[in-house]
Amino acid sequence: MSLVDTSWLEKNSDKVKIIDCSWHMPQTKRSGFEEYKKLHIENAIFFDLDKNSKTDVDLPHMLTDVKSWEKILSSMGIKNEDQIVIYDNSDVISSCRCWYNFIYFGHNRNLVHVLDGGLKKWNNEKKPTVNNLTKTINTNYVANEKKELVRNKKQIDENIFISKFKIIDARSRERFEGKILEPRKGLRSGSIKNSFCLPFSELINEDHTFITKKKILEKFKLTKCELDANIVFTCGSGVTASVLALAYSLIDIKYMPIIYDGSWSEYGKTKI
Template sequence: MSTHITLKSPLVSVEWLHDNIDANNLIILDGTINKSFDISLEQIPNTRLFDIKKKFSDTSNDFPSAFPSEEQFQKEARILGINNNSAIVVYDDKGIYSSARVWWLFKAFGFNNVAVLNGGFPAWKKAGYPTGLMQHYDGAEGDFVTDLQSGYMKFFDDIQQASKNETYKIIDARSAGRFNCTEPEPRVGLRMGTIPNSVNLPFTNLLENGQLKSKKELAKEFYMVAEKDDDIIFSCGSGITACVLALGAEISGYKNISVYDGSWTEYGTLTTGNMEQPKTWTKDELLAYILMYVSNSDLNESRKEQQYILSRVDKVVYTRVKEQFKKDSDYTSIQNIIEAVEAHDYYRNDLADLFADIKLMAFADGDYDPMEQMIYSHLKKILKDG
C-alpha cells in the first residue's frame, strides 16, 4: 500500500478510507457542525475535530458560519497538524451535511487534496469498521499555507447584482417548503422568502440514506435546474448545505460554481422583502402589524402605544411595517393578519401570548377605550374561529 496518497475524487467511500487509513499523509477530520469535544463520543480512529463554528468561522460576523480570514484559517489548520502535502478526508455525524462545507472551505483556500466521506460516520459504523473515543490532537503543528481563490465564495453585494441582472443561476438548497414560503424559517425572527430569480434544488434530493446518489442520478437532478456552462451560485439557510450542492455539482462535471456565504439568513435579514405578501412576514413583523391595527382603531396611535410597540419589535421592523400598514384598508388589514397568523401556525403555538401582547399595548396609554375593546374582541373571534 502506498504511504502517500493523492485523492482523485471529491468523494471517497468508507471502504476506501478503511483500506487507506494508515497512509502517512492522511488526516481525518470530523466536520460535524456544533459538535463539542467529549471524550465519551465515538469517532473514526485518529480523527481531529474541525470546529466550524468556533475555529473556522468569523465569529465577529453577525451571521452564522461566516467565511474566515486567510490568517485565521491557516492558523487553525496548522494547529490541527495539516500540511501542504496532507490528504484530507472529512466526515460528519449526519451522513453528508456540514462535511461538504469543510471540503469547500479548503478548496476556497487553494487546497484540493481533500474529499468528503460518503455516508459519513453512520456509514462507517454500519460497515462495522473500528471506532475510537474522541481525543484532542496534540501533535506537531502543520505547515499549511492558504492561497485564497477568487470566486469560490460570494457575498451580499455579489448576490444583489447577480439576482438583479440574472448574470448567474442562483440555486437554493433549502427545502421546498421554505423556498415556497409554506413553512417558516427555523431561525427565530428570520422572515420567509427567496432570493429574486433563484430556483430550488433541495440538498436532500442529492442524498439517499445519508449518502450521495450516483453520478448519473446527480446529473439528472442538476439537469433540471442548470446547464453545464452556467455560472452558478449555490445558496441555502446559512451557507452549509449549499456546499452539498457544490459537491454534487462538481462530481456532475459543473465547473463555474460558487457558494453564497451568508445565504438566506443574511439576505433575508438585510433586505425588507415584499410586505405585500403576509405569508412571508416574520413573527416580529406580524406582531408590529397587529399592534398597529389595534392602536389605530381610534384613528390615533398614541405616543405610549408607539413606545410599547417599539419595546416589542426593532425600530427597522416598525418602520417598514408602518409603511405597509398606511397603504392597507381595514378589510385588507384583517386579511393580512389572518394569512400571516396561519403561516406561523399560531393556532397550535402561542396565540394566547399574541392576545396578551395586544391587550398590554391597548392599556399602554392607560385608556382601554371601547373601540380598542371591540377591535380586540373582533380579532380574537376571527383568529380563533379561523
C-alpha cells in the same frame, strides 16, 4: 475524486489526514464535539464549524480570514501537501462545508475528499472507532485564498438585473417558496429572486451516501437551471449549499465550488 468510500478510507487511513466536521442545526440540541469525544474514526481531528469561522459578525459560520485559517490548520497539524478525508455524523452532511473551506483557501482540490456515507455508514459496517482525543503536532500551513469562489450580498443583488450567474438554493421547497417559517429568528420567508431550488436532501440516500451521478444530473436538470451557466449555491447558512456544490463537482469535474456565504441567514434579513 471528491468522494471516497469507507473501504478506501479503511485501507488508506495511514496515508491521509482525517477530519470529523460534524455540525448540527441548533434546534437538534446536539453537539458535534461531544459526540466526537465519545466515538470517532481513529486519528480523526475535530473541526469545529462554528469556532473556525468568522467570529465578528452576527451570521453563522462565515468564512474566516486567511491568517486565522492558517492558524487553524497549523494547530490541527495539517500540511499543504496532505491528502484530506472529511466526514460527519450530521443530517445536513456538514463535511461538505469543510471541503469547500479547504478549496476556498487554496488546498489542492484533488487532495480534499468527503467520506461518502460519513460516520453513519462507517458504523453500520462495524468498522473500528475510538474515543481518545487525537494528538497533533503544529505545522506551518500556508493558505492561498480564492476570492472568486464566494459571492456576497451586493453581488447577489446586482445579479438579479444582469444575470451573470445562476443561483440554486439547497433548502426545502417549503422554505424556498415561503410556505413555512424560517428556523432562525428574525428572517422573513421566501427566496432570492430568479433563483432555483434543489433541496440537498434529494441528493442523499438514507445511509447518508450520495445518489448516483446519473441521478444527480437528472435532479439538476429538473431545476430548469442552465447547467452550462455559472452556478452559485445558497441555502440557509452556507452548509447545505456546499452539499450541492460537491454533488455538482461529481457531474462536472472542472467545476470549482462557488457559495453565497451569507445565504438566507443574511438575505432573509432584507425587508421587502
